Amino acid sequence: MAQKPSIPKGTRDFSPAEMLRRNYIFDTIRKIFSLYGYLPIETPAMENLSTLLGKYGEEGDRLIFRILNSGNFLADVSPSALSAADTSAVTRHISEKGLRYDLTVPFARYVVQHRDEITFPFRRYQIQPVWRADKPQRGRYREFFQCDVDVIGSDSLLNEDELVRITDRIFGELGINIIIKINNRKILAGIAEIAGAGERLTDITVAIDKIEKIGREGVRQELAAKGIAPGVIARLEPIIDLSGSTEQKLAVLKKAMAESASGMQGIREMEELTGYLAVEPVKATVELDLSLARGLNYYTGTIIEVSAADLPFSSICGGGRYDDLTGIFGMPGVSGVGVSFGADRIYDVMMQLNLLPEQTGSSTEVLVINFGSAELPALMKVAGELREAGIATELYPDPAKLRKQFAYADSCMIPLVVIAGSNELAAGQATVKNMKTGEQTAVPFHELTSFIRRLKTS
RNA sequence: GUGGUUGUAGCUCAGUUGGUGAGAGCGCCAGAUUGUGGAUCUGGAGGUCGCCGGUUCGAGGCCGGUCUUCCACCCCA
Numbered sequence: 001m002a003q004k005p006s007i008p009k010g011t012r013d014f015s016p017a018e019m020l021r022r023n024y025i026f027d028t029i030r031k032i033f034s035l036y037g038y039l040p041i042e043t044p045a046m047e048n049l050s051t052l053l054g055k056y057g058e059e060g061d062r063l064i065f066r067i068l069n070s071g072n073f074l075a076d077v078s079p080s081a082l083s084a085a086d087t088s089a090v091t092r093h094i095s096e097k098g099l100r101y102d103l104t105v106p107f108a109r110y111v112v113q114h115r116d117e118i119t120f121p122f123r124r125y126q127i128q129p130v131w132r133a134d135k136p137q138r139g140r141y142r143e144f145f146q147c148d149v150d151v152i153g154s155d156s157l158l159n160e161d162e163l164v165r166i167t168d169r170i171f172g173e174l175g176i177n178i179i180i181k182i183n184n185r186k187i188l189a190g191i192a193e194i195a196g197a198g199e200r201l202t203d204i205t206v207a208i209d210k211i212e213k214i215g216r217e218g219v220r221q222e223l224a225a226k227g228i229a230p231g232v233i234a235r236l237e238p239i240i241d242l243s244g245s246t247e248q249k250l251a252v253l254k255k256a257m258a259e260s261a262s263g264m265q266g267i268r269e270m271e272e273l274t275g276y277l278a279v280e281p282v283k284a285t286v287e288l289d290l291s292l293a294r295g296l297n298y299y300t301g302t303i304i305e306v307s308a309a310d311l312p313f314s315s316i317c318g319g320g321r322y323d324d325l326t327g328i329f330g331m332p333g334v335s336g337v338g339v340s341f342g343a344d345r346i347y348d349v350m351m352q353l354n355l356l357p358e359q360t361g362s363s364t365e366v367l368v369i370n371f372g373s374a375e376l377p378a379l380m381k382v383a384g385e386l387r388e389a390g391i392a393t394e395l396y397p398d399p400a401k402l403r404k405q406f407a408y409a410d411s412c413m414i415p416l417v418v419i420a421g422s423n424e425l426a427a428g429q430a431t432v433k434n435m436k437t438g439e440q441t442a443v444p445f446h447e448l449t450s451f452i453r454r455l456k457t458s
Numbered sequence: 459g460u461g462g463u464u465g466u467a468g469c470u471c472a473g474u475u476g477g478u479g480a481g482a483g484c485g486c487c488a489g490a491u492u493g494u495g496g497a498u499c500u501g502g503a504g505g506u507c508g509c510c511g512g513u514u515c516g517a518g519g520c521c522g523g524u525c526u527u528c529c530a531c532c533c534c535a
Contacts, residue, residue: 006508009526059533102535130535137459137529156507180473206532293533315535343535371493406495413503435495 010134012140021356025174025343026127029147032170036162037148041124043106045131046097050157053098055105055328057297059361063132066095088422099131103148104298104338106323111152115331120153127343139314139345148319150338157269159337160302160321161276167306167317167339168282175355177309178316180282181289185299185320187253188290190263191239194256195232203228205293206370208240213352216240239290246274246288269301286311298322304339308349362412363366365392366452371421372399378425380449382418389449391456409435417453 007013014022030040053066073094074082081089100106103126111118127147136142149166152160164180169180190199207222214222219240223233240254241251250267257263270288276284284306294303302320308316319339326334350356368383370376379395386393394414396405409417419431419440429444432451443451 005517006526009459057533059459132534134533136527140534142533272530314533318535340535345535369493401492401493401496404495408495410495417494419493431494431495438495440494 008019008142010136010140012141012143012216015068021350022343022445024356025346025350028145028173029341029343030127031124031169032166032173033147033149036123036149036166036265038125038151040129041110041126042425043100043103043110043126045099045108045129047100047109049096051109051329052101052105055296055298055325056101060101060296061408063134064101065099065131065133066091067099068405069094069096073407080340095418098382100128101132101413102126102130103146103151103340104296104322105325107148107150107152107338108322108336109329111334111336112329112331118153120334121151122153123149123151125149131198139348144345145343146342147341148338150336153334154339157272157302158276160273160304161432163319163337163339164273164277164286164304165282167304167341169283169305169361170341171317172283173374176316176346176349176353178284178306179303179309180284180286181275181292181307182286183289183292183303184266184301185303186262186266186301187257188266190257190266191236191290193260194265195235198297200226200228200232204236205291209291209293211225211291211376213239242290246270246286249288249290249373250274259366266301271375273302294318294320298325300324301332301335306339308353311349311352314339314345317341322326330444362414364394364412364414365410365456366394366418367405368393368395368418369402369405369420370396375421375425379420382420382430382445385449386418386452389453391449391452416455419446 030312031197034040046067049064056063059377061319077090077093081093107124107126111122125148127145128147129143129354131143134140134142149163151162164182167178167180188201188205192204195204203226204223207219207226207228210222211219212351220233223236241296242251242252249269254264254267257267274286274288289305292303292305294305299320300323303320304318305315306317307314317339319337321337322334324332325336326332347356366386368386370379383393384397396408406417408414414436417435419432419433424442427442429442430448431440432443432448432455433440434455441451
């Protein structure tokens with residue numbers, strides 16, 4: 001007895017209707033990427049664990065899918081480690097590859113490996129799936145597609161400006177209203193510095209990040225619960241209470257952070273970027289959000305996160321600047337910046353907002369009825385001529401009852417049916433049926449393609 | 459990773475405190491219409507009740523485990 005087949009948790013099949021809608025999203029993104037002069041690359045689904053580990057923080061490392069070594073992978077494992085069920089000691093020996101967790105780290109690896117072929121600044125885009133061993137939820141999958149654009153080998157904040165504009169343009173074209181939140185890791189470092197709690201930066205930003213959910217008082221409690229000293233919390237007050245426009249926030253921060261070199265540097269960068277953005281306004285709301293931290297370890301400067309304005313959905317796009325990702329792979333001093341579009345979440349958002357209307361079930365425009373072996377050569381010729389004329393045509397594969405063939409055209413939403421049985425062939429003209437109106441027209445065979453072309457344009 | 463939740467026909471779901479052959483709507487197939495789809499009518503096929511084990515005279519309803527779904531936390535696209 002065959003058991004029901006299934007696919008791994010958090011993965012999905014995509015039907016033709018879904019693929020048509022997904023491809024619309026990918027095509028739009030790809031079009032804008034290349035409009036700005038970015039070039040495509042691809043990298044392998046799996047990377048060496050040495051490439052992957054340590055780049056995403058503790059949580060990230062845990063979420064990397066490991067690939068079991070081939071062959072007798074237990075041969076090198078010491079029996080004591082095995083019997084002690086020492087997971088980390090054992091995995092080191094039995095797995096040396098993993099599925100990629102994002103596209104940025106493989107990109108940095110790519111840049112280092114191909115440095116002699118690359119002209120900097122290097123602008124690339126990459127649209128491929130990534131895998132995370134997360135617990136699936138709505139909008140959270142274990143296999144999902146990221147669409148990354150990055151420019152590496154340039155410190156200029158003009159790149160940040162450009163990425164914001166690309167983001168604005170893509171979501172504008174897709175019809176999604178968005179909020180772009182920006183922040184700068186150097187400002188966050190400055191905050192921790194003036195609070196005298198540099199090593200607690202993560203705890204502090206995680207707590208500040210919850211301000212929308214739990215309020216200012218909640219943030220104070222959260223900080224206290226994390227063991228942040230009351231004096232430190234007091235020094236953080238101006239930051240917890242921050243409000244107003246980006247300019248106003250920056251002014252407050254400038255005062256509060258005068259003693260932090262990195263904080264001031266972050267503020268200067270933020271001012272420069274907002275200056276660029278002011279040159280030509282973008283459609284989306286762009287706001288400074290100090291609570292934006294982002295868990296990925298490698299970010300060092302600007303960080304960006306995009307959410308849909310009309311839905312309480314988690315981020316659909318995110319990114320930032322990484323000053324030394326390539327340094328880990330032996331190529332120091334090369335700064336890059338990029339953003340990643342989450343195609344699957346964008347799809348979910350667009351479905352919920354009804355921005356992806358149901359498409360026709362088939363791309364076929366004409367179905368040629370199959371009448372059997374006597375008429376077949378003539379019918380094959382007709383179908384061939386229609387295709388020559390650029391009309392998507394199907395010839396029904398079996399000489400089935402007309403009822404069945406028409407029902408097929410109906411359920412596949414094929415708009416036209418060409419009927420050419422013995423009567424029509426004898427008379428030298430086919431019958432063309434418009435499935436929507438039910439109207440039937442007799443058309444001489446030599447005028448068939450031009451007749452159908454005219455129907456298409458009208 | 460922590461806590462909770464879901465799983466009955468292809469789909470959406472009923473199934474009363476465990477007790478006669480497991481149901482509906484939609485869909486599917488066939489016929490009414492042997493060269494014409496969407497409407498209508500008639501008939502038909504299709505279910506190891508997620509999986510494994512347990513309790514019971516008896517389990518789709520109870521218990522344990524497991525997988526899956528969705529939700530909160532965590533984190534993120």
